Amino acid sequence: MDFWHFWHFWHFWHFWHFWHFWHFWHFWHFWHFWHFSKAGRDLAELHLNYETVAPYPVKMQVTGKTPLTDADYRVEKMKYGKDKDLTTLIYNNRITLTGIVNDANDWAVETVGNQKYPLELFMRVITVSLETMKIVNSLPRLDI
Numbered sequence: 001m002d003f004w005h006f007w008h009f010w011h012f013w014h015f016w017h018f019w020h021f022w023h024f025w026h027f028w029h030f031w032h033f034w035h036f037s038k039a040g041r042d043l044a045e046l047h048l049n050y051e052t053v054a055p056y057p058v059k060m061q062v063t064g065k066t067p068l069t070d071a072d073y074r075v076e077k078m079k080y081g082k083d084k085d086l087t088t089l090i091y092n093n094r095i096t097l098t099g100i101v102n103d104a105n106d107w108a109v110e111t112v113g114n115q116k117y118p119l120e121l122f123m124r125v126i127t128v129s130l131e132t133m134k135i136v137n138s139l140p141r142l143d144i
Contacts, residue, residue, distance in 0.1 A: 058097045
């Protein structure tokens with residue numbers, strides 16, 4: 001084999017291997033991209049439409065013999081159940097929710113590494129709610 005044939009063969013061989021590696025590398029990233037893209041779309045759908053998702057199936061215990069009125073749904077001071085039972089939330093003096101899964105605390109420690117994360121997130125939700133109300137209330141009245 002003369003020099004030019006060797007030179008062409010060598011370049012072709014390197015190009016061929018580089019091309020296969022390059023396509024494999026791009027395919028691998030492309031494959032991951034779609035996983036992350038779908039997860040992002042699913043998370044956006046969940047968070048943007050949180051008001052329409054099915055409520056978590058907790059058991060609602062109602063005290064008193066009369067049916068609940070609109071006033072009975074007013075939040076007073078929520079607290080955990082007896083002996084700080086994290087699966088129970090006393091919503092007010094008439095409504096108690098039981099069967100709550102406490103995965104948020106485990107997730108906060110294992111994933112985020114911050115035990116205070118659920119509280120900080122709750123405080124951020126309050127900020128988002130109050131700022132949303134300020135923005136909405138500042139809009140001009142529509143005469144429709």
